[in-house]
Amino acid sequence: xxxxxxxxxxxxxxxxxxxxxxxxxxxxxxxxxxxxxxxxxxxxxxxxxxxxxxxxxxxxxxxxxxxxxxxxxxxxxxxxxxxxxxxxxxxxxxxxxxxxxxxxxxxxxxxxxxxxxxxxxxxxxxxxxxxxxxxxxxxxxxxxxxxxxxxxxxxxxxxxxxxxxxxxxxxxxxxxxxxxxxxxxxxxxxxxxxxxxxxxxxxxxxxxxxxxxxxxxxxxxxxxxxxxxxxxxxxxxxxxxxxxxxxxxxxxxxxxxxxxxxxxxxxxxxxxxxxxxxxxxxxxxxxxxxxxxxxxxxxxxxxxxxxxxxxxxxxxxxxxxxxxxxxxxxxxxxxxxxxxxxxxxxxxxxxxxxxxxxxxxxxxxxxxxxxxxxxxxxxxxxxxxxxxxxxxxxxxxxxxxxxxxxxxxxxxxxxxxxxxxxxxxxxxxxxxxxxxxxxxxxxxxxxxxxxxxxxxxxxxxxxxxxxxxxxxxxxxxxxxxxxxxxxxxxxxxxxxxxxxxxxxxxxxxxxxxxxxxxxxxxxxxxxxxxxxxxxxxxxxxxxxxxxxxxxxxxxxxxxxxxxxxxxxxxxxxxxxxxxxxxxxxxxxxxxxxxxxxxxxxxxxxxxxxxxxxxxxxxxxxxxxxxxxxxxxxxxxxxxxxxxxxxxxxx
Amino acid sequence: xxxxxxxxxxxxxxxxxxxxxxxxxxxxxxxxxxxxxxxxxxxxxxxxxxxxxxxxxxxxxxxxxxxxxxxxxxxxxxxxxxxxxxxxxxxxxxxxxxxxxxxxxxxxxxxxxxxxxxxxxxxxxxxxxxxxxxxxxxxxxxxxxxxxxxxxxxxxxxxxxxxxxxxxxxxxxxxxxxxxxxxxxxxxxxxxxxxxxxxxxxxxxxxxxxxxxxxxxxxxxxxxxxxxxxxxxxxxxxxxxxxxxxxxxxxxxxxxxxxxxxxxxxxxxxxxxxxxxxxxxxxxxxxxxxxxxxxxxxxxxxxxxxxxxxxxxx
Numbered sequence: 001x002x003x004x005x006x007x008x009x010x011x012x013x014x015x016x017x018x019x020x021x022x023x024x025x026x027x028x029x030x031x032x033x034x035x036x037x038x039x040x041x042x043x044x045x046x047x048x049x050x051x052x053x054x055x056x057x058x059x060x061x062x063x064x065x066x067x068x069x070x071x072x073x074x075x076x077x078x079x080x081x082x083x084x085x086x087x088x089x090x091x092x093x094x095x096x097x098x099x100x101x102x103x104x105x106x107x108x109x110x111x112x113x114x115x116x117x118x119x120x121x122x123x124x125x126x127x128x129x130x131x132x133x134x135x136x137x138x139x140x141x142x143x144x145x146x147x148x149x150x151x152x153x154x155x156x157x158x159x160x161x162x163x164x165x166x167x168x169x170x171x172x173x174x175x176x177x178x179x180x181x182x183x184x185x186x187x188x189x190x191x192x193x194x195x196x197x198x199x200x201x202x203x204x205x206x207x208x209x210x211x212x213x214x215x216x217x218x219x220x221x222x223x224x225x226x227x228x229x230x231x232x233x234x235x236x237x238x239x240x241x242x243x244x245x246x247x248x249x250x251x252x253x254x255x256x257x258x259x260x261x262x263x264x265x266x267x268x269x270x271x272x273x274x275x276x277x278x279x280x281x282x283x284x285x286x287x288x289x290x291x292x293x294x295x296x297x298x299x300x301x302x303x304x305x306x307x308x309x310x311x312x313x314x315x316x317x318x319x320x321x322x323x324x325x326x327x328x329x330x331x332x333x334x335x336x337x338x339x340x341x342x343x344x345x346x347x348x349x350x351x352x353x354x355x356x357x358x359x360x361x362x363x364x365x366x367x368x369x370x371x372x373x374x375x376x377x378x379x380x381x382x383x384x385x386x387x388x389x390x391x392x393x394x395x396x397x398x399x400x401x402x403x404x405x406x407x408x409x410x411x412x413x414x415x416x417x418x419x420x421x422x423x424x425x426x427x428x429x430x431x432x433x434x435x436x437x438x439x440x441x442x443x444x445x446x447x448x449x450x451x452x453x454x455x456x457x458x459x460x461x462x463x464x465x466x467x468x469x470x471x472x473x474x475x476x477x478x479x480x481x482x483x484x485x486x487x488x489x490x491x492x493x494x495x496x497x498x499x500x501x502x503x504x505x506x507x508x509x510x511x512x513x514x515x516x517x518x519x520x521x522x523x524x525x526x527x528x529x530x531x532x533x534x535x536x537x538x539x540x541x542x543x544x545x546x547x548x549x550x551x552x553x554x555x556x557x558x559x560x561x562x563x564x565x566x567x568x569x570x571x572x573x574x575x576x577x578x579x580x581x582x583x584x585x586x587x588x589x590x591x592x593x594x595x596x597x598x599x600x601x602x603x604x605x606x607x608x609x610x611x612x613x614x615x616x617x618x619x620x621x622x623x624x625x626x627x628x629x630x631x632x633x634x635x636x637x638x639x640x641x642x643x644x645x646x647x648x649x650x
Numbered sequence: 651x652x653x654x655x656x657x658x659x660x661x662x663x664x665x666x667x668x669x670x671x672x673x674x675x676x677x678x679x680x681x682x683x684x685x686x687x688x689x690x691x692x693x694x695x696x697x698x699x700x701x702x703x704x705x706x707x708x709x710x711x712x713x714x715x716x717x718x719x720x721x722x723x724x725x726x727x728x729x730x731x732x733x734x735x736x737x738x739x740x741x742x743x744x745x746x747x748x749x750x751x752x753x754x755x756x757x758x759x760x761x762x763x764x765x766x767x768x769x770x771x772x773x774x775x776x777x778x779x780x781x782x783x784x785x786x787x788x789x790x791x792x793x794x795x796x797x798x799x800x801x802x803x804x805x806x807x808x809x810x811x812x813x814x815x816x817x818x819x820x821x822x823x824x825x826x827x828x829x830x831x832x833x834x835x836x837x838x839x840x841x842x843x844x845x846x847x848x849x850x851x852x853x854x855x856x857x858x859x860x861x862x863x864x865x866x867x868x869x870x871x872x873x874x875x876x877x878x879x880x881x882x883x884x885x886x887x888x889x890x891x892x893x894x895x896x897x898x899x900x901x902x903x904x905x906x907x908x909x910x911x912x913x914x915x916x917x918x919x920x921x922x923x924x925x926x927x928x929x930x931x932x933x934x935x936x937x938x939x940x941x942x943x944x945x946x947x948x949x950x951x952x953x954x955x956x957x958x959x960x961x962x963x964x
Contacts, residue, residue: 108740125742126739126740126742127735127739127740127741127742128735128742130739131736131738131739131740132739132740156742158744202749203923205749205783206749206751206963207923207963210923213882213883214882215879215882216879217879217880217881217882218878218879218880218881219880219881238852241851241852241853242851242852243851244818244849244851244852244853480784480814480815480816480817481783481784481814482817483817536817538818538849539783539814541783548745548746548783549741549742549743549745550741550745550746620735622742624743631743632743632744632745633743633745634743634745636742636743636745638742
């Protein structure tokens with residue numbers, strides 16, 4: 001059916017504030033109904049209040065230990081204001097935020113405002129931006145709100161995030177948003193274990209596959225023989241054995257110990273958001289996850305992605321998207337039938353799921369989709385040279401075409417890495433592109449559209465994706481702490497990701513993400529820094545360039561004001577969500593002037609991803625893998641933005 | 651790329667800063683000015699010594715100084731971040747933790763077989779470590795009774811330093827004590843150990859060691875184990891072990907040459923990852939001089955034993 005056109009007129013819709021209040025109340029009703037039988041912990045009911053935001057000039061937050069009940073078990077959690085997730089904080093772009101965080105624990109704590117641009121001393125990373133919040137004290141965060149969108153905040157101290165210290169944050173824009181909706185819900189995905197973070201890490205250090213109960217067994221071996229024949233099966237099994245790798249390694253911590261939560265409720269708890277048929281519902285999906293990648297879908301509904309990491313993107317209609325720890329996506333759905341829809345977030349290894357329901361009345365539920373088989377890694381994930389993979393990148397062809405390539409400083413960069421051009425020679429499509437830009441505002445009002453001719457990939461000025469051609473790894477110098485290197489790394493942003501590659505559904509790709517408006521800094525990066533993601537599954541070591549944080553305490557240096565290309569090369573066999581504090585990463589996904597900006601970027605196995613960064617935030621900033629245990633194991637660096645003594649004299 | 655700074659350069663930088671501090675006390679006009687910019691509430695380590703002359707100091711410290719001097723020279727009233735981490739700040743991550751691991755790989759009872767010539771007995775094989783990712787202190791203990799290789803009781807204990815090398819192996823070095831009992835008489839010797847332990851291609855756990863005893867007698871041990879998953883929790887473990895020696899050490903029932911070969915097959919069920927009861931069978935046979943010595947001591951150089959035990963770790 002044709003998308004309903006919403007007039008951008010206040011009187012046409014009930015005021016959004018009013019709606020929020022109402023939906024908040026409805027959501028509360030719905031969720032309480034499901035919660036009460038399962039939950040004797042009265043505090044827990046208040047977590048549903050997370051849909052009722054805290055706002056204002058000064059907000060008080062208290063971090064304390066609480067009992068937390070999941071289904072029939074009770075454990076000890078650490079909460080913000082007594083709930084998991086903590087309360088939604090709702091601020092307005094342009095306001096001055098004052099957030100007083102009181103530590104009622106017996107250990108230091110901290111709050112990091114994930115994705116927010118703020119002064120470095122307000123960033124909340126103990127050991128990088130401040131000393132932490134000692135027990136019994138209050139730390140006041142003060143910063144101007146300089147952006148809008150969906151974000152979240154969490155503890156950056158040890159394993160506290162795993163114990164429940166995370167909450168959503170909504171920053172309302174000054175300008176009206178370029179899309180319309182009738183109601184909105186925050187959907188916080190998380191993972192909960194009754195084992196302490198230290199036990200999780202300790203188990204993994206002692207046995208890398210501790211939580212993997214989906215390894216290949218004798219039975220699967222015989223099934224594979226029956227399907228593919230003896231020799232191919234044997235060759236496949238033996239090649240993995242020879243490499244001492246496990247192709248079933250998708251999640252370090254699995255459903256064996258995790259209960260996957262949606263807004264703090266287990267699949268049985270079934271968080272429910274209510275709607276009226278025909279309404280346009282905005283879901284602010286936040287992966288406040290510690291160790292889990294989710295594949296999110298709502299069977300029966302198309303989702304229109306309108307924001308990624310809080311930033312407006314040109315709407316993309318998808319059936320499913322993969323969300324990594326710390327990422328956020330805002331999607332708009334339009335349920336027209338009077339029925340329930342399952343919000344289904346299956347883990348990447350298929351060992352479990354988080355689930356909730358969109359329903360027209362409390363108590364409704366819809367079918368839970370069938371369990372999909374767990375995926376397998378391939379030789380491609382190992383960075384092995386694939387059959388038919390042309391080594392075109394080796395002939396430097398990309399370099400020759402690139403007029404800007406020669407003048408660049410590329411310290412530490414593999415000479416074969418082609419430098420893309422952000423401004424390719426004008427082609428006949430550029431006129432069309434201009435038209436598209438002029439018509440931008442009109443299209444902003446039609447987010448539900450299935451077909452947007454103006455937004456086809458080919459119509460915009462495309463830029464070259466760094467690493468589009470395979471790049472050969474230089475000799476492995478990452479040491480014993482790194483198990484393998486990707487012999488060839490290549491950009492894989494056009495792939496949906498392992499486990500979704502054969503999906504009949506339309507899955508969101510990183511190459512689909514295009515900023516709604518071009519960001520002001522369109523400079524070509526003047527410098528490139530390459531960093532390798534390294535690790536060892538047998539010893540559960542995780543690092544950058546083979547060095548854990550304590551082995552490489554010298555910061556990564558960005559010159560203040562420079563435009564720098566930061567290239568991530570994943571030598572491991574796992575996906576890693578990389579998060580840079582304090583500055584945006586403009587994902588170099590080929591979108592030309594419309595590069596989307598993100599605070600967290602997933603890098604697939606054997607992938608090479610580049611982001612362009614405008615180093616406009618002087619200070620020391622954390623840069624790390626947002627898989628919490630990877631970070632704790634040492635996959636962490638400090639990025640320092642400063643003027644160096646050479647530039648200062650000029 | 652940012653590489654780690656050469657250590658000596660860091661030292662040089664610290665030295666330089668100390669010197670500058672001393673000089674700066676005298677002509678520290680800029681230093682004072684810089685401090686005033688920050689105000690008293692923001693402690694600035696090194697601020698006393700930061701001025702233009704410190705440009706040779708290491709990056710971390712010059713960053714601060716660059717900011718300060720840039721301000722001093724341009725007179726801009728920017729609020730500048732303090733780039734140095736302060737004393738007392740914790741590490742942002744705990745990636746240096748030491749852990750203790752103990753694996754009881756074999757702890758088993760071996761019921762008597764046949765007409766009493768091989769009585770029921772037991773065996774253990776325990777190892778573990780304390781340490782981090784690269785450096786560990788290893789401890790190992792093996793003990794058994796009535797083996798085809800050594801008569802009566804045989805107990806040994808090793809305490810080794812281990813260093814993580816070549817991605818998959820621990821290089822181990824340290825002392826070992828071995829005690830054997832023959833008809834109530836104890837003999838004990840001390841040995842030096844150099845070993846390699848780790849995971850070889852095709853996922854075999856590999857353990858090898860070279861022993862030199864107090865009298866210079868050289869022996870060696872090699873073992874390989876391989877796990878095969880029948881189901882996620884039912885696991886078949888194949889085990890191979892062999893011992894060899896250069897010199898004949900009669901006191902310890904060790905002949906020169908190949909001493910023994912042992913094949914084991916154990917089927918365990920992992921109730922938890924950490925705890926798995928098992929049943930199995932072990933074939934142990936000694937050869938040559940060793941077999942002769944075992945026979946002379948009243949042992950059986952060729953044994954087939956059924957075993958029942960538990961594998962556990964913590």
